[in-house]
Amino acid sequence: MHPFRKAVENRDEAAIEALLAENVVFTSPVAFNPYQGRAITAAILRGVMRVFEDFTYVREIANPDGRDHALVFTATVDGRQIQGCDFLHFDGEGKIDDFTVMVRPLSAAKALAEAMGAQFDRIAAEAAEAAEAEVGA
Numbered sequence: 001m002h003p004f005r006k007a008v009e010n011r012d013e014a015a016i017e018a019l020l021a022e023n024v025v026f027t028s029p030v031a032f033n034p035y036q037g038r039a040i041t042a043a044i045l046r047g048v049m050r051v052f053e054d055f056t057y058v059r060e061i062a063n064p065d066g067r068d069h070a071l072v073f074t075a076t077v078d079g080r081q082i083q084g085c086d087f088l089h090f091d092g093e094g095k096i097d098d099f100t101v102m103v104r105p106l107s108a109a110k111a112l113a114e115a116m117g118a119q120f121d122r123i124a125a126e127a128a129e130a131a132e133a134e135v136g137a
Contacts (some may be wrong), residue, residue: 004096005057005071005090007081011049017042029084029103030113039130041099044116045125051077051115066090077115082108 007015026041027034035041041064049055054076058070071086084103091097103109118122 002062002069004069005060005087007110008049008055009057013042013046013049016045019094019096020099021091021097022067023083024096027098027100027108028116029101032115037127037131039134040123040127042130043126045108046126047116047123050119051112052082053077065079077108078111080108080111082112 002054004016004019006012007019018037021042022038023036024038024041026035026044028044035044038123043060052131055070055075058071059070061069061070061072067090069086069088069090070086075082075084075085082103083105084101087098087102088096089098103112
């Protein structure tokens with residue numbers, strides 16, 4: 001089992017964040033522009049853990065060199081079943097530097113967009129706090 005999958009399935013926020021490169025780019029299934037940086041990506045992933053119910057990875061697909069992984073998942077959002085895939089690319093140090101999520105069907109993607117929209121003030125505040133802590137460290 002891949003360490004990222006293990007961290008997510010254990011809901012280990014610290015382990016998830018530790019696997020993110022400082023310059024990670026996160027491409028959301030419901031936002032047009034990607035998000036850049038570990039602080040915002042970690043905050044988004046914490047938000048996702050708050051809105052997804054019954055989250056389960058059902059398949060793991062890996063490139064032979066280990067730098068690309070696709071993790072297929074199912075979950076429920078606001079009573080709607082969602083199927084999706086996390087596409088992860090790892091840098092030379094084994095950190096996730098590119099993270100793209102795709103989901104289906106459209107009705108579930110809309111429910112996800114609404115649920116994450118309701119979380120966004122909290123996500124932005126968490127990311128700002130984490131970024132300030134990094135600067136101060």
